[in-house]
Amino acid sequence: MSATSLIAYAKVAKRFDGGRVVAVDDVSLEVAGGEFVAIVGGSGSGKTTLLRLANRLIEADGGTITVEGEDVRAADPISLRRRIGYVFQSGALFPHMSVAGNIGITPQLLGWAARDISARTDELLDLVRLERAPYRDRMPHELSGGQRQRVGVARALAARPRIVLMDEPFGALDPLTRDALGEDYRELHGKLGLTTVMITHDMTEAILLADRIAVMRAGKLLAQGTPAELAASRDPYVGELLRTPRRQAERLNERLPRGGA
Numbered sequence: 001m002s003a004t005s006l007i008a009y010a011k012v013a014k015r016f017d018g019g020r021v022v023a024v025d026d027v028s029l030e031v032a033g034g035e036f037v038a039i040v041g042g043s044g045s046g047k048t049t050l051l052r053l054a055n056r057l058i059e060a061d062g063g064t065i066t067v068e069g070e071d072v073r074a075a076d077p078i079s080l081r082r083r084i085g086y087v088f089q090s091g092a093l094f095p096h097m098s099v100a101g102n103i104g105i106t107p108q109l110l111g112w113a114a115r116d117i118s119a120r121t122d123e124l125l126d127l128v129r130l131e132r133a134p135y136r137d138r139m140p141h142e143l144s145g146g147q148r149q150r151v152g153v154a155r156a157l158a159a160r161p162r163i164v165l166m167d168e169p170f171g172a173l174d175p176l177t178r179d180a181l182g183e184d185y186r187e188l189h190g191k192l193g194l195t196t197v198m199i200t201h202d203m204t205e206a207i208l209l210a211d212r213i214a215v216m217r218a219g220k221l222l223a224q225g226t227p228a229e230l231a232a233s234r235d236p237y238v239g240e241l242l243r244t245p246r247r248q249a250e251r252l253n254e255r256l257p258r259g260g261a
Contacts (some may be wrong), residue, residue, distance in 0.1 A: 007163065014053060036195075051197060093152060103158050153169070
């Protein structure tokens with residue numbers, strides 16, 4: 001493992017269904033401090049399994065995973081999860097808790113004082129662009145999809161983690177909200193000095209947001225690198241993924257009027 005890596009997978013393997021289904025197959029990947037890495041692949045590629053292995057939501061069958069230099073097998077799983085932010089698809093907020101209750105749950109479990117939790121909640125509402133007074137006491141069912149996802153991001157950041165894991169965080173949102181929230185999170189990533197690993201099936205989103213992209217298929221890590229480095233890959237699947245945004249851009253240019261809004 002590199003001295004600068006905050007997350008490192010070394011020859012990691014995971015099988016399900018009594019060993020018959022290979023989800024992750026001999027994957028090695030390092031994520032440096034401050035880096036934004038997107039893991040891209042289709043359904044069943046193993047990308048979400050790989051993410052969940054890092055905080056022991058799933059246990060690996062083989063290989064080694066280290067987080068901040070510690071082998072996760074030696075870490076208490078609850079303590080490990082509390083120091084890693086995790087953003088689920090569609091927010092996955094606790095439905096019986098208010099916005100403030102959802103944001104403050106991890107600091108509360110860590111024993112923070114009530115006044116510190118309240119101050120941190122207000123700080124995070126500002127960071128994710130939700131006004132304090134109107135939103136603090138709202139329940140999840142009173143929020144739009146984009147608002148729930150912003151609360152999910154705030155909850156993940158509440159205990160000031162260095163690492164944030166994101167599982168298809170913007171996939172269920174409408175295009176305008178998805179674009180705005182993606183850009184806002186990318187800004188937060190840089191502003192707060194985070195290390196982010198994001199799962200997505202959208203190559204365009206990965207190219208626009210991530211510093212580096214890892215491509216998975218059938219449990220294998222096919223390629224990793226910057227978009228420019230991936231363009232040099234000889235793997236046909238990687239090439240097809242990269243051609244998709246180009247084809248979309250070309251079709252848009254053909255259909256949209258030149259010089260218009």
